[in-house]
Amino acid sequence: MKLMGLLLAVSMCTFGVSAQAASTSDKNLQINKVAEGLGIPWGMAILPDGTMLVTQREGKLSRVNLDSGEKTDISGVPAVKAQGQGGFLDVALSPDYADSGWIYFTYSKDVDGQGATTLARAKLNGNALSDWNDLLVTNSRTSKGQHYGSRIVFDQQGHLFFSIGDRGERNTAQELTNHNGTVLRLKLDGSVPQDNPFVGQDNVLPEIWSYGHRNPQGLYYNVTTQQLWGIEHGPRGGDEINLIEAGKNYGWPEATYGKEYYAPVSIGQGKEVEGMENAIKVYVPSIAPSGLVQYQGEAFPEWQGDLFSGALALQHLNQVKLDNNEAVDEVRYLRDMNKRIRNVIESPEGWLYVSTDNGEIYRIQPAGNE
Ligand SMILES: [Ca+2]
Numbered sequence: 149m150k151l152m153g154l155l156l157a158v159s160m161c162t163f164g165v166s167a168q169a170a171s172t173s174d175k176n177l178q179i180n181k182v183a184e185g186l187g188i189p190w191g192m193a194i195l196p197d198g199t200m201l202v203t204q205r206e207g208k209l210s211r212v213n214l215d216s217g218e219k220t221d222i223s224g225v226p227a228v229k230a231q232g233q234g235g236f237l238d239v240a241l242s243p244d245y246a247d248s249g250w251i252y253f254t255y256s257k258d259v260d261g262q263g264a265t266t267l268a269r270a271k272l273n274g275n276a277l278s279d280w281n282d283l284l285v286t287n288s289r290t291s292k293g294q295h296y297g298s299r300i301v302f303d304q305q306g307h308l309f310f311s312i313g314d315r316g317e318r319n320t321a322q323e324l325t326n327h328n329g330t331v332l333r334l335k336l337d338g339s340v341p342q343d344n345p346f347v348g349q350d351n352v353l354p355e356i357w358s359y360g361h362r363n364p365q366g367l368y369y370n371v372t373t374q375q376l377w378g379i380e381h382g383p384r385g386g387d388e389i390n391l392i393e394a395g396k397n398y399g400w401p402e403a404t405y406g407k408e409y410y411a412p413v414s415i416g417q418g419k420e421v422e423g424m425e426n427a428i429k430v431y432v433p434s435i436a437p438s439g440l441v442q443y444q445g446e447a448f449p450e451w452q453g454d455l456f457s458g459a460l461a462l463q464h465l466n467q468v469k470l471d472n473n474e475a476v477d478e479v480r481y482l483r484d485m486n487k488r489i490r491n492v493i494e495s496p497e498g499w500l501y502v503s504t505d506n507g508e509i510y511r512i513q514p515a516g517n518e
Contacts (some may be wrong), residue, residue: 174481178513182501183217186210189503191239191253192493196246200501201272202509203253205235211275212509214501224270224277229258232293234265240300242269242336250336251277254298254310257285264289265296265312265327267338283338284310284355286327292316299367299440301376307333307341309376309392313363318401321360324352329400331364331378331392333357345395360398360424362386366440366457375473379437379457382406383415387434388427389455391473399424405432429468429475436461439491445498447514458489458502465489465502465512482510 187204194200200212201222207230209222228236234256242250249271256263265288270280288296295313302308314321314329321329324346332355335341346352366379376392386406390398403421407413420426431437439458443451455468463486469477482489488505495501500512 174484176515177481178515179482180511180513181508182214182511183212183219183509184507185219186212186503186507186509188235188505189490189507189509190235190237192491192501192503192509193239193241193251194493194495194501195241195272200509201239201251202503203236203239203255204507205237206230207236209236209239209277214511220275222272222275222277224280226255226268226280227258229256229263231256231263234263234293234296237265237296237298238300240302243302243304244336248336252300252308254296254300256296257282259285259289262289262291263293263296265298265315267298267300267310267332267334269338284332284334286312286332288312288315288320288327290315290317295363295381297364299365301367301369302336303369303374303376304371306335308336309333309357309367309369311361311364311367311378311380313361313365313381314400318362321362321400322397322402324356324359327353327356329359329361330356331358331361331367331376333394357394358392358396358398360400360402361390362400362404365438367392368440368442368455370442370444372444377440377442377455379440379455381436381438382430382434384409384412385430385432385434386415387431387437389429389468389475390425390427393425397424398427405430406434428470428473429478434461435459435464435466436488437466438489439493439502441492441494441500443494443498443500445494447498456492456500458492460488460490460505463488465492465500481512 191203207228211220237254257266267284270277294316297311347354364380368377383406386404402416403424437457465481467479
């Protein structure tokens with residue numbers, strides 16, 4: 149009873165703070181559930197035929213008919229180490245999918261009993277994967293179950309970016325001899341581009357593009373502005389949106405607004421540290437962000453250029469308005485659903501699809517679209 153009272157007090161306090169921090173307006177949205185029963189739907193990618201590939205963290209891949217909600221299991225999925233936050237993670241179509249047929253995946257691979265964030269690609273024939281090929285098994289393996297990352301995005305110039313968390317070993321995020329806490333830049337075949345920022349330096353992995361990340365579970369590459377955006381889980385009160393540039397250090401665990409979970413104790417050298425990049429936005433309290441898009445579509449013209457991410461802990465769809473790369477406003481949608489939002493993508497029609505940890509996928513269109 150005492151514990152219940154304490155939990156209630158804590159949750160009400162959290163609600164009060166976040167309610168001040170942002171407004172909510174779902175009234176202009178038409179929100180429809182299109183599918184359910186998808187476990188933890190981590191990654192989503194829409195195929196040219198209009199169906200959606202959905203990874204389920206526990207190790208399944210499904211094709212979802214977005215009109216009927218019908219689900220079809222895809223065979224040929226590798227064994228994944230579904231432990232803690234790990235499992236079958238992101239899915240993304242190659243920019244040259246129509247010609248090459250490559251589909252990219254991230255997952256936690258069992259390496260000697262430990263989990264390693266891994267990038268792979270495969271082809272889809274009917275409802276079966278073929279040509280599965282691990283492009284990079286990162287050396288981030290540990291028996292810890294947290295902070296795998298990992299999103300995949302493309303720059304449309306022959307490169308992909310792929311994020312990896314610190315795997316619960318925070319000091320590794322400042323080391324350049326491992327993949328922990330980094331964003332990597334690779335060619336589409338997994339090889340290292342020779343114009344990567346650390347190529348040719350001793351004791352630095354040449355695939356590293358940026359480092360000092362804690363757990364980046366959202367990435368978005370804007371092909372028009374050629375900007376790479378990331379959103380990552382900080383510790384308590386330290387979630388960040390970053391504009392990710394070549395060779396830069398994003399601070400973790402030396403520079404962070406976050407506090408230790410066991411007590412409100414500061415971490416590292418301070419909130420902002422010389423030589424380390426400041427975040428574009430910090431969330432206090434943490435929302436636990438996952439998935440990221442910068443809206444480009446015509447369905448919601450007023451949203452163009454805005455960042456959208458899912459919020460797991462604070463259970464909403466998060467919108468950040470930018471002006472000249474500064475965060476100037478924030479809106480929180482879908483709060484009444486009371487569900488952990490796992491991912492958000494934009495469809496070719498300019499609609500948003502969000503997935504929840506309840507195994508559901510929702511479509512968001514302008515109100516009155518029916
Ligand atoms: Ca940072």
